[in-house]
Amino acid sequence: MSETGAGSTEPVxxxxxxxxxxxxxxxxKGVSLRVGASEIxxxxxxxxxxxxxxxxxINGLNHPRQGAIRFEGRDITTATPHSIVQGGIAQSPEGRRxxxxxxxxxxxxMGAFQRTDREHFKEDMDRVFELFPRLHERRHQKAGTMSGGEQQMCAIGRALMAKxxxxxxxxxxxxxxxxFVEKIFEIVREINAGGTPVLLVEQNALMALDTAHRAYVMETGRIALQGPAAELKTNERVQKAYLGLE
Structure with a gap:
């Protein structure tokens, strides 16, 4: 995988x-990061x-006391969560919810509740079902009765419905x-290949580094390391601390 996405010179x-x-x-404590327009x-x-x-x-739930967050060149540092979603940032939260x-x-x-372009609604629902055929099979089932993997697919699908x-x-x-882990990361790559940049927070460092173009390593509220994901995967410090390799 390339070190950066093709459009990464201009960060989204x-x-x-x-x-x-x-x-x-x-x-x-002074976190800085960038996501390019075609990157994971x-x-x-x-x-x-x-x-x-x-x-x-980033999603407006905890406003920074210092620093700035810009999305597509607009300052969203103190924007409300509602306006951030409306502006084009969607999240699949930890624990699925x-x-x-x-x-x-x-x-x-529910993922599309803020959208006004209802004419594309069915096409986007079909796209989610294409990405996650299992959700199409379970479309009438109560979400709480599905397996964890199926619920995760539904949470990502819901975020995608916000376009x-x-x-x-x-x-x-x-x-x-x-x-399911393999499948989820395969779909993350597919979503990105379709033109959506992704910022991925993940405990499974090996899968994350295999999937991403670039990576940041956080330690106690700071960015400790950053670089192309393939390079960080071979970094001795990363291997010892996060990949379980000696």
Missing amino acids: LDVEDIHVYYGAIHAL VTLIGANGAGKSTTLRA LFPRMSVTENLE PKLLLLDEPSMGLAPI
Whole structure:
């Protein structure tokens, strides 16, 4: 895989020196990262390193006290979550957070609730079912009765129904059987090949580095390492700390 996406010279997302606090706790200490227009970029690190907090800053749930976040050149540092989704950033959250008593189709429809272009709605639903044939088979089933892997597919499908210009994925492989993990990452590559840039936060560092063009390694609220994913995969420090290799 190439080191950067073809359109990565102009970042679709530019996070610059952000500092985020939870009360008195300084959670992010000057984080900077970029996502190019055709890239998959991954953020890896131990639990509590600040990966999910970075996503929460980007999607408007935790506003930075310092620094700036720009999306397609617009400053969204203090924008509301609602306006950020409307502007083209969609997230598949950690833990999936589906509506368990609603059907798969109804959950997918919830992803499109802010859209005004209803004429493309069916075409996008068909695209989600093409990416995830299992969701088509289960389309009338209550989301809460599906397996973890199927629920993860539904959560990603719901985010895609927003027609995002940037897709944020928070721990998509968490708790999944290996067969589903492979499938989820295969679909992430397919989504990206269709033109959607992806920022991926993932505990499974090996799969993340195999999937992404570029990677950032977070440690205690800071970016400790960054570079092409293939290079970081061979980095001794990364191998020892995150890939379980000595």
